Amino acid sequence: MLIHEVSRTTGVTKKAIEYYCEQGLICPAILENGYRDFGQNEVERLGQISVLRKLGISGEEIKTVLSDESGDALQRLSVQKELSLKREQAKKTLLEQLSSGKSYAEISAELQTIETSKTITEKLLEAFPGYYGRFICLHFARFLNEPIKTEKQQAAYEKILAFLDNLPPLDLPEDLLEYLSESTRQIGTQQINTMIQSTQKSIENPDEFLSENKEFLEQYLAYKQSEEYQNSPAYKMMALLKTFNSTSGYYDVFLPALKELSSSYAQYYRQLEIANETILSRYPEIEKWNP
Incomplete structure (x- = not known):
């Protein structure tokens, strides 16, 4: 699933998804054309991150929680x-x-x-x-x-x-x-x-x-x-x-x-x-x- 599909499915903005990727919170596969391919695990992880962010949990704290x-x-x-x-x-x-x-x-x-x-x-x-x-x-x-x-x-x-x-x-x-x-x-x-x-x-x-x-x-x-x-x-x-x-x-x-x-x-x-x-x-x- 490409990033725009993930954004539509999860309600998380593309900018936020890219940020979570940069922070290492999610690690999608990289296709031959350079596009990110988000599997079901990454989509579920984004849902978890979205909930934690809305609860006021910081990025570093989210890393700790998810690990x-x-x-x-x-x-x-x-x-x-x-x-x-x-x-x-x-x-x-x-x-x-x-x-x-x-x-x-x-x-x-x-x-x-x-x-x-x-x-x-x-x-x-x-x-x-x-x-x-x-x-x-x-x-x-x-x-x-x-x-x-x-x-x-x-x-x-x-x-x-x-x-x-x-x-x-x-x-x-x-x-x-x-x-x-x-x-x-x-x-x-x-x-x-x-x-x-x-x-x-x-x-x-x-x-x-x-x-x-x-x-x-x-x-x-x-x-x-x-x-x-x-x-x-x-x-x-x-x-x-x-x-x-x-x-x-x-x-x-x-x-x-x-x-x-x-x-x-x-x-x-x-x-x-x-x-x-x-x-x-x-x-x-x-x-x-x-x-």
């Missing part, structure tokens, strides 16, 4: 898009405040807070693989909404960046990588946010959580002590993550710095400790909630 068979690239982009939309909404609010008389200096400080949040969340996504990275990115993003006002906060911010920039890669065995990808493929941004909100509610009222989930907790504990779980990929994954977090500085560098940077996270951490004490007093064999 990724796990689906993780799209899920990462979903997280980035959600956080980007929240930042844009915050900027819209700041624009309204500026037009209503708020000083440029005040707006500048608020903008710095937005950039601080963006920097940390992007580095979290880069530092941790797959679902784990998406989860902790969204988990911590909600606490990164305070301006840096003190030298201690600035030092904590720099410590966080240094930690994330120098974090060794979390090298998972091939079987665990496959398990992580397959078991979380259907867990999108909305589901992660729902889990985070549910955990927050449980932490705020651990007694209610225990009362409402008694049967589930007993079944959960029975499974965790079973041989089936001890031999499962989930157990191996949790053990590996615990070791990584313990040895990488996640617990003794990153979290203390985050508590110094964000008062809302420090408050959340205190709530979490209280909730863990309540739960462990009744179920000492259960694992603590992760901060």
